[in-house]
Amino acid sequence: MVASQKPLLSVRNLKTYFPQDEGTVKAVDGASFDLFHGRTLGIVGESGCGKSITARSILRLIDRPGRIVDGEILLRRRKPPEGGGAEEVTDLTRLDPNGQDMRAIRGAEIALVFQEPMSSFSPVHTVGEQISEAIRLHQHVSRRQGRAKAIEMLRLVGVPLPEQRVDQLSNQLSGGLRQRAMIAMALSCHPTLLIADEPTTALDVTTQAQILDLMRRLQGEYGMAIMLITHDLGVIAEMTDTVVVMYLGRVVEQASVDEIFYNPQHPYTQALLRSIPRIHSNARERLASISGAVPHPYNRPPGCPFHPRCAAFMPGVCDRQEPQLRATGAQHLVSCFLYSGVKTPTTDAHR
């Protein structure tokens, strides 16, 4: 897979906040990363880390009162041949979420696969109708052509007897088939970027293996970029090239998948890797747990959000200021005071 030099999508310092009566939830608080053609970026984190909101922010699917308060989302769009074939870069944060431009992008250039296929399909329309609706929204084709394309897409994603399945309702399909149908719908307009939000969490492990296999195969054939959002480090290890680790809305570490697993630097990443159960472990082996729990978004700790649970907590430093993302190696970024040269609190640490 040859990666294009220029990123397909660049997210720069994205901030999505939700002002509520009880306070403002900073769901995403300064995320930056790049996505390239033919490569997979993984976003990993636990509940409340902001990974799903990041995906929805990219697609401008944030409901009021939430809004993007800062940052840029730069998409390198493909232009139709009559425009000269040149590429142009659009900042998605500047587009009207309900405008023509954004709607042309959503579904056609950037597609989204959700976690719960059951609740993402309409229960009263057939699978075929929904797939061909997605097609006909973006291409000028007749109803018959749309249906034919839907059958073709179902076949492509490995749904057996697609000519029959196309006329079924989503609840007549098993979990695995529904997820395949969702992928078929997402890919029907050949997007350049596929965002998959926990695409296999609701599936059995053998079905998960099939779906991950399918996504890899389709990426190989179409060269699309994939942004894979999950809490499962096993899926991250299997599927991704680069990884972004998020905690309570902030990016805490970002590196190649090998670096994240073999040279994790942020205490949260390290603790997470130590605490997960592994199939290669010894039977009845105790796990190294992380004390405490992810704080409620209204109770953000001051300074670094991870400090109450951190083994390397430095009093006076970590609870006073928020660390920034800094490069500690080629393509390896960490947001932690352990790496920023601040060892002891100083009198001018008050800001």
Place this chain on the structure above:
Amino acid sequence: MNPPNGQPLLQVRDLQKFFPIRKGFWRRTVGYVRAVDGVSFDIYEGETLGLVGESGCGKTTTARCILRAIEPTRGQILFRTETGGSADMLQLSPSELRGLRRDMQMIFQDPFTSLNPRMSLLDIVGEPLLVHGMQNRREREARVAELLRLVGLRPEYMRRFPHAFSGGERQRIGIARALALHPRLVIADEPVSALDVSVQAQILNLLFDLQAALRLTYLFVAHDLSVVKHISNRVAVMYVGRMAELAMTEDLFTSPKHPYTAALLSAVPEPDPRLRSQRMVLQGEVANPAAPPSGCYFHPRCPYAIEICRTETPSWQEVTPGHLVSCHRAHDLQLNGVNRPNGATPNEGRRDPPVPDASGT
């Protein structure tokens, strides 16, 4: 590790649970979902038996039948009482069953729906005590305080309500409730799958510690094989209502004898990017328990199926000591299990020892 010997605490024999499928205006029974279709196994005192399988395999239904939370269609569930006798749970009268109910308790999967939001912790954890005769309020409060401390929660919290607690803390409350009556057998149905990854480890460690301190026996029902490996002495694998394999944990993982077990092990995504090996991706869908295939239920998806697999149900037999399988080809297949990788494991030896858990477990 040797297979357990001695008397089992619980013996399940040919357990079956069929759910009728009713159709039409007159609700005629047109067929059955064979949720549990002839399951037999033993659980020994002090051990953790893991019960794994994918959705629809019948593991939760099996667990509920053991507790008689649902009534089995057929079978025997023999529980060894304190006096050493053996009671068939399915033959007991309601009052006799009540006495035994103290000995077996359940921990549920969803910490958000398994606790009544209108009951305080004292009410929730104290309810089993009240039901079984502890009328004295002060006595109950003392026992609830003791239980909360046991699971790593502060006794001062007992007047609070579930919504004030995180998922992991709620699961601890559920565990405290399950332990209130000094049970001998605890059935944990997916106790960690709804929790964040960083909290799963805490709860698993807690279950470990409680087992040692209180001499508990666990039936641990889960779909996550990595989790099951960490907590089980022995593991049983179910497929569409039937037992596929049962063995000591290490044996099952390194030398599985049933093709379905091998496929399950191969399907688990390993958190190590240097181990992206070829895996055995199963074709097809899980069989339908309302209309299962003939012979061995797994044969349509099995890469090793031969003629007899289509026509005859394999018998549940011991192929090596302590290792039971139901497969016609158990003696001649060489299946791949999970091996310890050579070279460095991710993160091994790179960091300081883990921080002790501040919650006190």
